[in-house]
Amino acid sequence: MAIAAVRRAEPADVPEITRIQLVTWRTAYAEVLPAEVLAAMDSGETEREWLRAVREGPARVFVATEGDRLVGFCAAGPAPAAELADAEGAVPADADTTILVSALLVEPRWGRRGHGGRLLATAVASFRFEGATRGVTWVPEADDASLAFYHSVRWEPDGTVRTLDAGGRLIRERRLSGDLELTLC
Template sequence: MHTAQPDDIDEIARIQVETWRAAYASLLPGDVLAGLDQAEIAEVWQETIKQGTATVHVATEGSWTVGFCAAGPAPDTELADADGKLPEDADAVGMVATLLVEPRWGRRGHGGRLLATAAEGLRAIGKSRGVVWVPENDDVSVAFYERAGWQRDGMVRTLDAGGRPLREIRLTGDLDLRLT
């Protein structure tokens, strides 16, 4: 496990493309998944790693890069309720923007280690609670966060996923994780 460096960018982009194509095939339109451009995604990650407020952590197994997680302070837009009201502890909330483990490396603890490392980093910058948005029908991701002690907080949003609505739910929990 290490903090992402510029030489990790291509592997991060590759993992995002391959994981989305495998894990989200039933959630996103085929043309959206087919249109994922690894070079464009790499540019976004390069910017995030160089100048973003999120820290990107990379999981490895042997010489293989197997997953990554981006986490940082939670933007107000990600914390507000349906009426735009922020929670009282908004300043103490961090956000897991993405956490992906390439499917062929799943079920080996990489996701849990990535989440624990991200939580440790968020605690180091004064955060005590985390949030994450996941597709409502992504049972694997929802169960993963619930095993970590996070719960659905009742917030739902609908995104336009290439002309198909994609409902996401927000989960939240303490950054003192209980991975089981």
């Protein structure tokens, strides 16, 4: 078996990050997002956005590797107030120590090998050592695999939902929240 690892993303990783995002979304979200939305995803635009994120932040981007293959990635950074607010717009007292995991994807053919857990653990540890105490993420209600993954690390729905318009199809997402002292099962 090849050695698995996680490291900070570098600009040279961006084409693979882009490929993984497009392949994973088109596979894992085929039932969630309209086909025309998935087909219209622009690899050039996606690559430019990831290059900006890797070079400038504010999120930190990490990649998972198995041997010499890049197999997944995670982006996490300080949580914007809008991502933390409740239905009335109130921001929690711990907003300054809360991070947002904005992306966590492992290419489906590399799934169930621990890459997601290693990615999340590495990303949250980088912030925990700087005083962060809690993390949040948004997951489509129809994404049972991601919901199960976050449940396995004890991140649970906090009761907040939002609805996004994806090419005319409404997608409900749940906000999950959890401690940064992860328990990987």
